[in-house]
Amino acid sequence: ASMHIKGRETFLCIYCVLLLSQVSLSCRPGTLQKCLAAPFVPGHNLVGEGFDVVTLQHKGAYVSDMQTFLTPSNSCTLCENRHMGSQLQKVPLSVLDWRAFSRCNLDISSAVFTSIGALLESSKNVIENDWKADLDLVSLVQLQLAGSKSSESGFATSRVKVDKTYFSSHELSCTYYRSGLIAVNCYALPVIYDDLLFRSFIDIYGTHYIRQVTLGGKYKRVTSIRTCLTTLNSVSTSEVKDCLNVGLKVGLGIVDASSSGKKCENILLNRDSMTGFSEGYMNHMTKVSGGNGWLGEISLTRNNSDGFYTWIGSLKNTPDIISYSLEPLHYLVKDAAVKRNLQTAIERYIMENGQPKNQPSPGCGWNKPNISPNCCPLSARRGVLGVTVIRAWGLKGDPVGRTEGYVKLWYDGNYRQTHWIRSNSPWWNLHYDFGNVYTGHHLKLEVWDKDVQHDDHLGGCWVSLRRGFHKHSCGLKHGGVEISFNLQCDPHLTGSFCDIYWPYP
Numbered sequence: 001a002s003m004h005i006k007g008r009e010t011f012l013c014i015y016c017v018l019l020l021s022q023v024s025l026s027c028r029p030g031t032l033q034k035c036l037a038a039p040f041v042p043g044h045n046l047v048g049e050g051f052d053v054v055t056l057q058h059k060g061a062y063v064s065d066m067q068t069f070l071t072p073s074n075s076c077t078l079c080e081n082r083h084m085g086s087q088l089q090k091v092p093l094s095v096l097d098w099r100a101f102s103r104c105n106l107d108i109s110s111a112v113f114t115s116i117g118a119l120l121e122s123s124k125n126v127i128e129n130d131w132k133a134d135l136d137l138v139s140l141v142q143l144q145l146a147g148s149k150s151s152e153s154g155f156a157t158s159r160v161k162v163d164k165t166y167f168s169s170h171e172l173s174c175t176y177y178r179s180g181l182i183a184v185n186c187y188a189l190p191v192i193y194d195d196l197l198f199r200s201f202i203d204i205y206g207t208h209y210i211r212q213v214t215l216g217g218k219y220k221r222v223t224s225i226r227t228c229l230t231t232l233n234s235v236s237t238s239e240v241k242d243c244l245n246v247g248l249k250v251g252l253g254i255v256d257a258s259s260s261g262k263k264c265e266n267i268l269l270n271r272d273s274m275t276g277f278s279e280g281y282m283n284h285m286t287k288v289s290g291g292n293g294w295l296g297e298i299s300l301t302r303n304n305s306d307g308f309y310t311w312i313g314s315l316k317n318t319p320d321i322i323s324y325s326l327e328p329l330h331y332l333v334k335d336a337a338v339k340r341n342l343q344t345a346i347e348r349y350i351m352e353n354g355q356p357k358n359q360p361s362p363g364c365g366w367n368k369p370n371i372s373p374n375c376c377p378l379s380a381r382r383g384v385l386g387v388t389v390i391r392a393w394g395l396k397g398d399p400v401g402r403t404e405g406y407v408k409l410w411y412d413g414n415y416r417q418t419h420w421i422r423s424n425s426p427w428w429n430l431h432y433d434f435g436n437v438y439t440g441h442h443l444k445l446e447v448w449d450k451d452v453q454h455d456d457h458l459g460g461c462w463v464s465l466r467r468g469f470h471k472h473s474c475g476l477k478h479g480g481v482e483i484s485f486n487l488q489c490d491p492h493l494t495g496s497f498c499d500i501y502w503p504y505p
Helices: 032-037 116-126 151-160 195-205 227-232 237-251 257-268 306-314 336-352
Strands: 009-012 027-030 049-052 057-062 076-081 087-091 095-103 109-113 165-181 187-190 208-226 282-289 320-328 382-393 404-411 414-417 427-438 442-449 456-464 468-475 480-489
Touching (some): 027 087, 109 237, 116 151, 151 165, 151 282, 165 237, 187 195, 187 336, 195 336, 208 306, 227 237, 237 257, 282 320, 382 404, 404 427, 414 427, 442 480, 456 468
Antiparallel strands (some): 009 187, 076 087, 095 165, 109 165, 208 282, 382 427, 404 414, 404 442, 442 456, 468 480
């Protein structure tokens, strides 16, 4: 690929010193006939590719010629691929120190992340060096830069918009090959800065180029976990992560299904048993790199590993990038002005796509009834109840004279009582806070007349509570009484009795 610009121009060229390296012991010079007949090593064109650090994707455009393999003397480098019966395979002239090795033990690594930023920080661990080298990004520590527009970022962002969410990741990889890059092509760029042209260049080639690669295959599952829904079900995020770990091993045939245990079996069913929330508490995305024959979907409750092992078997022939070292594209430019302009364009592009890092939410401690330290409800059907005794009317406690009336309230073992007022139509307007209550009970209300020896019971009623502010009147033997109550559900609970899960960020 090339870009031609009219007017004054310079060329994007590497200015590094071409270093001689030791040729792998499995590699040797080949004759023209053998070079023409030999296939390329697997993944021969994955090094030297442009890379966008914002999306964490390689671009399919190259800063190096990955097809030329013959030297001026019509020879090439042929290497034995021990993964393919020691077949002799050729490497491009641009490839440095190709070698075959094997690391594939099927261990599943897993982790829990409490924010998008933490998840993305882990995702960029596949970059083996400091990708920010020689880029002026120090002042942007408050922004998530690498992977800010990656597929994982998109998935995670979509989930935190709908609910309070933590994340887990599970991945395994097999690596078979490693190689580096020693030469690049030249591309035309103008000396005078042109934002559109430089941005077009970045759209094609990315922000960096891949200098060294490890090839093989990787499976990664990122799971979003509705934090408050799991808390309601007495399940921790770590338990979800650990059960997924076991479930994946069951699906891959590594352990028997009986290894999961009853609690994990229930967790992996992804069903809310406390409020019946239909969407469950887990969603996931899967990414499979390298190989073919498997899309990454797998049962968590039974062995269905045929597709997985087909994929494993294909990795030696069709590997993808597992980890890599990057260098910014402006490293390849000799002209100081063009180099500075390209560096500026790359820095602007990365900065413009940066996402604010999630600030950890303040915890709630253990001092709030029914609220966990992560500010989620521990049980459903709970809320904060306040009751106001407003007034009574038409009371008749004694044959003569005015009634000395007062009101008694009970709710779930909590008792409150007003003072007495000498009036047949008293006004109290007294508010009582019952605190955090279970919504499945009734409020008991009684009106009494104070007397010298024995107070007289004038009547009462039972009040069924429901969420929100409501007024309620009770008829008595004579007259009536009016109260109001306000029931506010605990966080992430709704419905008349606070028995429905309410997702929100």
